[in-house]
Amino acid sequence: MGKGHIEINGVTKIFRRTDGSDTLTALDNIQLDIKAGEFIAFVGASGCGKSTLLRLIAGLETPTIGNILSDGEEITSTSEKRGLVFQDHALFPWLTVWDNVRFGLKSTGKKDKTELAEHLLDVVELGNFKKSYPYQLSGGMAQRVALVRALANEPDVLLLDEPLGALDAFTRMNIQDALIDLWKERKNTMILITHDVDEAIYLAQRVIVMSPRPGRIVDDIPIEMSYPRNRSHSAFVRYRNVILEKLNYAHEESIADFSI
Ligand SMILES: Nc1ncnc2c1ncn2[C@@H]1O[C@H](COP(=O)(O)OP(=O)(O)OP(=O)(O)O)[C@@H](O)[C@H]1O
Ligand SMILES: [Mg+2]
The missing domain is CATH 3.40.50.300 (P-loop containing nucleotide triphosphate hydrolases)
Incomplete structure (x- = not known):
């Protein structure tokens, strides 16, 4: 199982x-x-x-x-x-999308996780927004980043x-x-x-x-x-x-x- x-x-x-x-x-x-x-x-x-x-x-x-x-x-x-995602996405406003996702990655197997994070951003159609800051995103985009950030840790x-x-x-x-x-x-x-x-x-x-x-x-x-x-x-x-x-x-x- x-x-x-x-x-x-x-x-x-x-x-x-x-x-x-x-x-x-x-x-x-x-x-x-x-x-x-x-x-x-x-x-x-x-x-x-x-x-x-x-x-x-x-x-x-x-x-x-x-x-x-x-x-x-x-x-x-x-x-x-056990990852958690709340209603309030709580991204760090001073970090880009990509840094927000990377910042949350735990150190073990970081390289693999970086690849996974990149892939998951593509899955939620945010691959082109890696360099954007949270204030440049809609609420829905920010929430997708929060989901990717949680899932990238597997x-x-x-x-x-x-x-x-x-x-x-x-x-x-x-x-x-x-x-x-x-x-x-x-x-x-x-x-x-x-x-x-x-x-x-x-x-x-x-x-x-x-x-x-x-x-x-x-x-x-x-x-x-x-x-x-x-x-x-x-x-x-x-x-x-x-x-x-x-x-x-x-x-x-x-x-x-x-x-x-
Ligand atoms: N730390 C706490 N101390 C005291 N009471 C609490 C605490 N956390 C929750 N409660 C109480 O426990 C009950 C259940 O709260 P909970 O937040 O789990 O409900 P919920 O189903 O998530 O509600 P909602 O749909 O409004 O989010 C509520 O009556 C709440 O007041
Ligand atoms: Mg509740």
Whole structure:
């Protein structure tokens, strides 16, 4: 089996207020197996613990109960094996595109990685923009640079927290295609958080629906469509309706719980 297998075993995450007066269960008993090379997406209302789960997988936080294994080893800290891309691309404004990508490369096998970085910039159609500075790029171009920068390190797992959230619909669709190209090329595990149900269905092999207060998995839906997917295909529309209904139901349940 390839690298990038993530096992989430009974993970609960409880945050405490700094004065210890109150607690908040951000995630409640999450159980999930993510296969090596799988493209998985998480959708759910704001506050259902998606970013918390991603931060736990990254090794930026530790579970209160349970554990997460990365290729069989418990995650206790961050690792180059798990790359992260956030909504805010955070390129260095004083560096060119090429230096931004190179700056992020870890020293091991740097030559190979430089070649890979060059190739990946071509894949996302930014080969001619190596000498540009971030201020000369559109938001979508900058976000593609951020994706290349993360992937050039050859992470086994790429963690994406609403990486396209700030972009207009058209740019978003372009980068979704670039993301599929990058994934097919690298065959790494992709873990995507998105508010956009269509984006989840367009990209992922499996969509996890979460509910808030406390954050739980309410559904696990395999998307059985070949790539590239057609957003107006009847199967696509069916998945959209099913997921929206689950989200709506989860939302109503959480409001009902809240008012007791
Ligand atoms: N460091 C922290 N300390 C205390 N509470 C936190 C902390 N991080 C997250 N939380 C709480 O945990 C819950 C889940 O937060 P999280 O950011 O994971 O949600 P999310 O699903 O990513 O939401 P969104 O869609 O708005 O990004 C929220 O109620 C949040 O207030
Ligand atoms: Mg979040």
